[in-house]
Amino acid sequence: MNHMPLVFYIFLVFTVLWFAFMTYLSHQDGEHTRRTSRELAEKLSFLEVDVGLLNSKLRKAAHVVVFAVFTILLGVTLRLGGYSHWGVIGVVLWRYIDEATKPLIQGRHFSWGDVGLNLIGVVIGGMALALTSWVL
Numbered sequence: 001m002n003h004m005p006l007v008f009y010i011f012l013v014f015t016v017l018w019f020a021f022m023t024y025l026s027h028q029d030g031e032h033t034r035r036t037s038r039e040l041a042e043k044l045s046f047l048e049v050d051v052g053l054l055n056s057k058l059r060k061a062a063h064v065v066v067f068a069v070f071t072i073l074l075g076v077t078l079r080l081g082g083y084s085h086w087g088v089i090g091v092v093l094w095r096y097i098d099e100a101t102k103p104l105i106q107g108r109h110f111s112w113g114d115v116g117l118n119l120i121g122v123v124i125g126g127m128a129l130a131l132t133s134w135v136l
Helices: 006-026 028-042 051-080 085-100 112-134
Strands: none
Touching: 006 051, 028 051, 028 112, 051 085, 051 112
């Protein structure tokens, strides 16, 4: 019987939790998501940056960060499980599906710009995986 190392299961749990977290954030109604990001921008007001501008930058950065982290977690989980890390290609499809479901949510809309930001996150995560595979 093949036993996966404990670290595989730890990464699997983190990957599933991150996917659930990012999907939850992505599928909140428009009012809730705007209020949440605005509150975060206000808490960072000590940076002495216009809160509206900071809010806009945070919302864009969130797309990149959540998809980069998800791509890395999934890639590491697949590697640890003995699977091809090429499975992360599925994240490229998910980044579109995630955005395509937005019109089904009150106060949300589809945005090609957000699809592009999601893709940037996937590429950054993929590059991090590629660098670690060369190093390790």
